[in-house]
Amino acid sequence: MIVVVAVALVVVVLWFTLGVRAKDLPEPEPVSPIKHLEDKKARIYESLRDLNFEFRVGKLSDTDYQRTKTELQKELAGVLADIDKAAPAPAPASNTKQDPLVCPHCKARFDKPMKFCGQCGKAMETRS
Numbered sequence: 001m002i003v004v005v006a007v008a009l010v011v012v013v014l015w016f017t018l019g020v021r022a023k024d025l026p027e028p029e030p031v032s033p034i035k036h037l038e039d040k041k042a043r044i045y046e047s048l049r050d051l052n053f054e055f056r057v058g059k060l061s062d063t064d065y066q067r068t069k070t071e072l073q074k075e076l077a078g079v080l081a082d083i084d085k086a087a088p089a090p091a092p093a094s095n096t097k098q099d100p101l102v103c104p105h106c107k108a109r110f111d112k113p114m115k116f117c118g119q120c121g122k123a124m125e126t127r128s
């Protein structure tokens, strides 16, 4: 009898909790195009952590550990490469950032930003 009551209680509590949660849930977050890749990366990191732990407690042989670790790292490298491909690099332009005081054509430098180069006469402004 007690078991039945306990089970019923658990079911009610679970139903209540899940019911409330589903209702309170905000609309799904905007899904990032690399969300699944990020998830995959997180899973691999977790696996690596688990693997390290199992190795340390002696559940894995050294060869098993090395082999699995290599496989995971290979997978991780693939996922990271996919993320790099999927996500446009945040600021590739920062490397080639145009100095507004330097002419992009003749590299003449001026004290203040100008529309046209005083040296070669070409437009100083480049697409920003």
Ligand SMILES: [Zn+2]
Pocket: 103, 104, 105, 106, 107, 108, 117, 118, 119, 120, 121, 122
């Ligand atoms: Zn110039």
